[in-house]
Amino acid sequence: MDFIFINQSARNINEELNILPKLLDIADAHFVVGSTPLERAWCCYEIALFHRKYLSENTINMKSFIAPTKTIYHGWELVVATEVNDKLNIEKSINSIFPKGFEDFGAIMNKANVVAANTYAWGSTHYFTPESLDNLYEAMNKWYNRFYNIVIP
Secondary structure (H helix, E strand, C coil): CCCCCCCCCCCCHHHHHHHHHHHHHCCCCCEECCCCHHHEHHHHHHHHHHHHCCCCCCCCCCCCEECCCCCCCCCHHHCECCCHHHHHHHHHHHHHHCCCCHHHHHHHHHHHHHHHHHHHHCCCCCCCCHHHHHHHHHHHHHHHHHHHCCCCC
16 A cells, blocks of 8 residues: 655655656555645645546546545635645646546546535545445455455455
8 A cells, every 4th residue: 555645845846747647547546634635736636636547437436535524626726735836737737637627627526525525414434435445445455466365255
């Protein structure tokens, strides 16, 4: 299991913008934690990148585990970034990586809102969509098989 945390200082943003899509394309499970991830540019970008591989499906189903929050995504213009130039660079990346740019990005983020807001409204500490559970099951199966040659039934 790998954990990716973005050091929002002391780094080369262009290197991160180049490698992050590749890392999230090969990720089997994705967890979004924190109280305000849907208001943060990097968090929104990571959610969208993880779901980019599913854009060809008829509907975008949330395959991430998203922590409950009442602070939902209200549009790119309202998200914030710690480093001023990050948001502009991420915006360029969204327009170049997603086939329909912010139209695809917005569709993914609207689904993320539903998961996060429903979890908050239901007073639950978690909300697992069937798709997120399937992804976690597949990730666990790969991990067990790789290390122990065990396949979970």
